[in-house]
Amino acid sequence: MVDHATPNLPSADLNRTASFFAGLGFSLGFRDDGWMILSRGCIQLEFFPFEVDPLKSIASCCIRVDDLDGMYAEFSKAGIPEDCHSTPRISPPVDEPWGMRMFYVVDPDGNLLRCIQNRPVDT
Numbered sequence: 001m002v003d004h005a006t007p008n009l010p011s012a013d014l015n016r017t018a019s020f021f022a023g024l025g026f027s028l029g030f031r032d033d034g035w036m037i038l039s040r041g042c043i044q045l046e047f048f049p050f051e052v053d054p055l056k057s058i059a060s061c062c063i064r065v066d067d068l069d070g071m072y073a074e075f076s077k078a079g080i081p082e083d084c085h086s087t088p089r090i091s092p093p094v095d096e097p098w099g100m101r102m103f104y105v106v107d108p109d110g111n112l113l114r115c116i117q118n119r120p121v122d123t
Helices: 014-022 068-076
Strands: 008-011 027-032 035-040 043-049 060-065 101-106 112-117
Touching: 008 014, 014 027, 014 035, 014 043, 043 060, 068 101, 068 112
Parallel strands: 008 043, 060 112
Antiparallel strands: 027 035, 035 043, 101 112
16 A cells, blocks of 8 residues: 545534535445545545534645546536635636646635646656
C-alpha cells in the first residue's frame, strides 16, 4: 500500500452524507454508528457523526488529481448548485493567480473540498 492520508470530516447525518457523495461517484467502504469511509478510486474521505452548522463549519480538505476538468465534469452531473450562497454548492474550475487550477465543493454539512490539479513533476 502507498503511504497516504485521509481527511476526517464531520457529518450531522451519515445517511445524507453517503447519498450526497454517491452522486459524486463515491462508494461506501466502511460504516458503523461512529464512522464512515467513502472511496472514489484512490480518494478516501472519512466521516464521523457530529452536529455541525453548515454556515459556520471550518472543516476542509484538499483533493489533488491529475484530471481536474474530468473530475469537475463528473461532479457536475450530480446537479449541485453553483450559487455561491447555497449549501451544498460547487464552483467551476479557475486558474488562480498563484498558478493552481482548482474548483471546490461544499457538502451539506459545510465541509469544503478543494479539488486541485496536480502539477507536473519536474525531472
